[in-house]
Amino acid sequence: MKRILDIALGIVTSVGGFLEIGSIATAAQAGASFGFQLAWAIALGTVCIAFLVEMGGRFAAVSKHTIADAMRERFGVPFFTTLTVVMLGVSLLVLAAEVGGVGAALKMATGLPIPVWAIPVALVAWGLLWYTTFGVIENGVSILGLVTVAFVVGAVKLHPNYGEVARGFIPSLPKEDAAKYWFTAVSILGASISPYLFFFYSSGAIEDKWDETYLWSNRAIATIGMGFGGFLSVAVLVLAAMIFHPHNIDVEHYQQLPELLSPILGRPGFWLVVASLAIACLGATLEIALALAYLVAQGLGWTWGENVKPRQDARFCLLYTVLVFAASIFSLVGVDPLKMTQISMSLTAASLPIGVLPFLVLMNDKSYLHDHTNRIAGNIVVMFISLLASVLAIISIPLQIVGSS
Amino acid sequence: MNLVSEVLDEQLCDSKGKPAGRVDGIVLELRDDKPPRVAYVEVSPITFLSRLSRRLAWWYAPRDRRFGEGRGVPFRIPWTRLTRSGPSLQMDIDSEATPIVAVEDWLRRHIVEHIPGG
Amino acid sequence: MKILEVHVERLLGRKVIDSEGRTVGRIEEMRAEVVDGELAVTEFHLGSAALLERVGSVVIQLPLFRLFGSTKPARNVPWNLVDLSDPRHPRLRGRLDEIGTPISRSDRPSRPS
Numbered sequence: 001m002k003r004i005l006d007i008a009l010g011i012v013t014s015v016g017g018f019l020e021i022g023s024i025a026t027a028a029q030a031g032a033s034f035g036f037q038l039a040w041a042i043a044l045g046t047v048c049i050a051f052l053v054e055m056g057g058r059f060a061a062v063s064k065h066t067i068a069d070a071m072r073e074r075f076g077v078p079f080f081t082t083l084t085v086v087m088l089g090v091s092l093l094v095l096a097a098e099v100g101g102v103g104a105a106l107k108m109a110t111g112l113p114i115p116v117w118a119i120p121v122a123l124v125a126w127g128l129l130w131y132t133t134f135g136v137i138e139n140g141v142s143i144l145g146l147v148t149v150a151f152v153v154g155a156v157k158l159h160p161n162y163g164e165v166a167r168g169f170i171p172s173l174p175k176e177d178a179a180k181y182w183f184t185a186v187s188i189l190g191a192s193i194s195p196y197l198f199f200f201y202s203s204g205a206i207e208d209k210w211d212e213t214y215l216w217s218n219r220a221i222a223t224i225g226m227g228f229g230g231f232l233s234v235a236v237l238v239l240a241a242m243i244f245h246p247h248n249i250d251v252e253h254y255q256q257l258p259e260l261l262s263p264i265l266g267r268p269g270f271w272l273v274v275a276s277l278a279i280a281c282l283g284a285t286l287e288i289a290l291a292l293a294y295l296v297a298q299g300l301g302w303t304w305g306e307n308v309k310p311r312q313d314a315r316f317c318l319l320y321t322v323l324v325f326a327a328s329i330f331s332l333v334g335v336d337p338l339k340m341t342q343i344s345m346s347l348t349a350a351s352l353p354i355g356v357l358p359f360l361v362l363m364n365d366k367s368y369l370h371d372h373t374n375r376i377a378g379n380i381v382v383m384f385i386s387l388l389a390s391v392l393a394i395i396s397i398p399l400q401i402v403g404s405s
Numbered sequence: 406m407n408l409v410s411e412v413l414d415e416q417l418c419d420s421k422g423k424p425a426g427r428v429d430g431i432v433l434e435l436r437d438d439k440p441p442r443v444a445y446v447e448v449s450p451i452t453f454l455s456r457l458s459r460r461l462a463w464w465y466a467p468r469d470r471r472f473g474e475g476r477g478v479p480f481r482i483p484w485t486r487l488t489r490s491g492p493s494l495q496m497d498i499d500s501e502a503t504p505i506v507a508v509e510d511w512l513r514r515h516i517v518e519h520i521p522g523g
Numbered sequence: 524m525k526i527l528e529v530h531v532e533r534l535l536g537r538k539v540i541d542s543e544g545r546t547v548g549r550i551e552e553m554r555a556e557v558v559d560g561e562l563a564v565t566e567f568h569l570g571s572a573a574l575l576e577r578v579g580s581v582v583i584q585l586p587l588f589r590l591f592g593s594t595k596p597a598r599n600v601p602w603n604l605v606d607l608s609d610p611r612h613p614r615l616r617g618r619l620d621e622i623g624t625p626i627s628r629s630d631r632p633s634r635p636s
Binding site for chain 1: 410413414415416417423424425426427429453456457491492508509512513516517518520522
């Protein structure tokens with residue numbers, strides 16, 4: 001019985017991890033600009049991250065090492081340092097976008113400008129990390145995150161032509177605006193396949209003391225959790241496709257996001273979008289800050305853990321503190337959250353190979369995984385993801401420059 | 406045992422099981438007619454940095470001294486004081502008695518303990 | 524008597540040259556055993572490309588990579604045949620063809636968990 005509860009909570013957490021400003025914004029922009037046409041990109045991103053997360057969980061449960069531990073032990077200091085520097089740089093920008101996302105939600109709720117909210121949001125995030133445990137964060141924010149189901153409710157109420165939606169899952173070429181199409185597709189992939197997610201997940205598995213008996217739970221959580229998160233993104237895409245696309249409106253300001261639900265659900269719709277954005281972005285803020293602190297602490301051999309009191313792991317706790325407040329500076333000086341989201345998603349896509357390629361090696365390492373190394377199918381998927389990641393790495397930044405203008 | 410895959414970069418823990426950094430370096434003692442002896446394991450940001458760039462390590466070393474007694478040079482643990490304990494290597498020393506905890510201690514005393522409710 | 528110390532992590536990846544200037548391989552691993560009550564390095568495991576070898580046989584054993592041709596074979600060289608007096612330029616005491624046959628890739632070490 002406890003195991004079922006564990007799985008349910010794990011699924012909810014995965015959903016929370018999946019849906020954040022990146023996936024909401026990119027899905028909304030995709031729906032507004034291209035109707036249902038880019039649903040395949042969301043599906044592709046979801047499948048990829050589900051595989052990566054399952055592998056991360058399996059790795060931790062079987063080897064009792066986190067991915068960061070293994071990255072240092074297997075590949076040494078120069079590689080680990082490069083990986084960490086890249087991850088810190090890129091993820092700090094994503095973190096800044098998430099803090100901005102919470103600020104944007106609060107601005108829509110109160111009218112007070114985002115810079116006013118930068119420090120308070122950072123303080124709340126910091127307070128949750130400093131004073132609560134992993135379980136509270138994992139479960140609390142995730143259960144609140146179920147408010148995002150409102151997007152599904154809204155999409156269903158609009159009675160979309162499900163046949164047309166289904167066709168969107170088949171990859172197709174754009175009829176016009178090719179650069180923007182591919183740029184949006186790349187951003188969706190960057191939003192879905194976030195490296196911090198599998199660093200976070202493997203650390204979470206160790207925090208929750210998983211062992212080999214959790215392998216099936218892990219598979220359920222990874223697939224259903226990520227799958228459901230993808231499903232929520234598709235709902236946002238459908239909403240944007242039906243509300244913005246027919247009028248040729250592009251999503252360029254976060255203030256447009258409540259219009260995804262207010263036509264259908266009225267004033268409550270507005271509040272549901274605001275709440276969804278705030279909670280999803282706050283959850284992502286916590287996850288990213290932790291994921292980065294885990295990466296550094298584990299690679300350098302520090303004491304770490306959310307279930308450990310700050311006085312016992314000072315460096316770990318001060319690191320996430322610095323990251324959260326550093327991220328809030330962007331919003332404090334008035335950088336637009338949507339702009340930050342766009343740039344950080346492209347950079348994430350560009351930086352994927354450095355995390356995914358070594359991961360492919362680790363998942364075949366018998367000294368860590370014994371009998372649970374990847375089967376052929378798993379390897380083919382990760383090789384495909386690595387190839388995809390490498391292509392994205394080359395094209396995403398040029399596309400960012402061309403496609404967003 | 407294999408030094409690179411089983412010792413280098415491994416997690417260290419102290420006599421109480423507390424994490425105590427990672428093996429940043431291994432020192433061999435060369436002898437004329439005998440195989441090189443595995444003498445010490447080094448745990449230090451100086452050693453860590455030297456694996457990236459010797460110059461960087463040279464630059465950092467005097468600054469490491471500021472963290473307290475015993476810092477400024479890489480801390481060495483004699484191999485004979487280490488045993489394997491699960492996924493880590495355990496030393497039979499309390500890390501509180503070594504310079505390894507200097508930074509953690511400083512941060513705890515000067516920052517963490519001033520924050521209420523920790 | 525001056526004690527000469529060398530660091531394992533600084534030897535990692537260094538090319539070993541034989542007495543005639545030919546490359547034998549790069550140091551990728553060092554095997555240590557208890558000798559006369561002390562742990563000592565008994566063998567140096569030399570491979571071809573430092574980075575790829577640190578990554579290890581794992582990659583080579585993936586079916587796809589077997590297609591990419593062979594890298595130079597790995598060799599286990601006993602400690603007494605390696606001169607580390609200049610740690611930056613390790614030398615083989617002797618000629619390449621005098622040392623033993625290359626070992627097969629499946630004899631790779633595994634790590635404790």
